[in-house]
Amino acid sequence: MPSDVLVSEPVHTQVKGVMLRRLPSVHDLRGMLSFCEIDSHVPFSVRRYFVVSAVAGDASRGAHAHRTLHQFLTCVHGRCHVIADDGESRQEFVLDNPSLGLHVPPLVWSTQYRYSPGAVLLVLASDVYDEADYIRDYDQFLQLARAR
């Protein structure tokens, strides 16, 4: 993980449109509070969120892309790995802190795996669920990603 993710500006990655974002946090005797102001830290309006938990360590989730949906991933407990792939470049990220967010835009193939015991992944999404927005076939994804 590059050290410059510690600054508050979004950090470009090797994958087109995928950005890492360090969110502010406050530590005190009562615990830790990480916060995210949508207009400042998330490049879309949040219309849905989902929480993934109780994932077996050898299970993987995701393995699809979206046509139009933006997502913002943060691991709020434990740790998981995310592989993001724009059809040309692929990069692996370790999400292990509520103050580290990953923006995954449309037309990026994303897989989450290596969940630690008790890991909880929070995903903010730019729209409600729509099965028609999913691209579940990798070859079709490559065609669409390379044609953009």
Place this chain on the structure above:
Amino acid sequence: MPSDVLVSEPVHTQVKGVMLRRLPSVHDLRGMLSFCEIDSHVPFSVRRYFVVSAVAGDASRGAHAHRTLHQFLTCVHGRCHVIADDGESRQEFVLDNPSLGLHVPPLVWSTQYRYSPGAVLLVLASDVYDEADYIRDYDQFLQLARAR
């Protein structure tokens, strides 16, 4: 916890304006996914979220009300207790599941405590942070709450 929180309609509580909301969830071999569609499940637009973690079991947080801010609380890992108080009625809630949300409107005094080890509280908020929106004095809160 009344059994009718299992239905998907919001459940009124003894505290004015405070509602419990059962969020949908999907369990399968890969784990559990709980989701929340903002327009359907949360009675405000989300402009901020914060994540509270690493709270000692004997610590309490909150102990204030807001003038205008709406919040939606869900414990996405572990368990915590929330006391909500409208100045006349007070009720304690146990949040122990990502699929259970608690809407706390303005002019409700709220305290969170009894965090289990590793508990993570996710709070959606209707606005960005504004210290002037906080009511930190309980007597002042009572005056404002009873005058509404």
